Amino acid sequence: MTELPDVTPDALPTRRRAGRRGGRHRGGSFSLPPDSPAVVLVGGPPEVMGELSRIIAAAHPGIPVYTGADADLGQLAGDPAAVVVPLLLTPDPSVETPLRQGLAELPVLVSDALGPHPLLAEALHLRLAEAGLARADRIRMMSMVTAADGVILATRTVDESAEITSVLLASRLAVPVVAAPIDDPQKLAAAAASLRGMGSHRPALSPCVLEVDGGELAKAAADAGAEPAAALGAHPSVAQLAVLRYVEALEAADYQSEA
Secondary structure (H helix, E strand, O other), X not given: OOOOOOOOOOOOOOOOOOOOOOXXXXXXXXXXXXXXXXXXXXXXXXXXXXXXXXXXXXXXXXXXXXXXXXXXXXXXXXXXXXXXXXXXXXXXXXXXXXXXXXXOOOOEEEOOOOOOOHHHHHHHHHHHHHOOOOOOOHHHOOOOOOOOOEEEEEEOXXXXXXXXXXXXXXXXXXXXXXEEEOOOHHHHHHHHHHXXXXXXXXXXXXXXOOOOOHHHHHHHHHHHOOEEOXXXXXXXXXXXXXXXXXXXXXXXXXXXXXX
């Protein structure tokens, strides 16, 4: 099996001939014909990637789904043979550029990063609801008292993408949302103070990360004086978003299924 340059902490796929990049935004539901190219998830925690791959495979039978460590892209048939989906919650050129360069000689496409997108805000919302910190999603028609009156969006990097996700989450919850780095005590405390200035008395901490150590999450919650929700993990909305990015990459490349 050929190896890719190690551009993320996780193993990634391989190399061979020119692929085309894609990435426009489209919404709506979709089904994938069974002759569609493989889905290859890269750049996420191994257990999360494995669970996401199982969710995607169950929703779209007949389409191969791999994680980076399991895919030998040089052996996959088709043009494109696969769409590589980087599990980045915010665009990151320091990861995406080496990834595209490393795969440039293979018959594959590389999708855009996952976020920002309303599906990401949906997953964050539902994690808060699971912790009793927000009303459950309206579609589920469940009633739950909203415990939190403000949210700190705890991210690895606070950038424009994180700010957009904050706005999307605030629009779902109808409470203020302020982004702060999950590993910066001073900025977490400042975010909590900002929420208090907007009238919040019981803030929640929403980890906008795929995985976080329990100790790190507890410390971030203590630094912010906020009740924490769980990390995103392999949430079904994250799986749906990964497939959406896959479809967008195919659309941008004008891929036509044989089905």
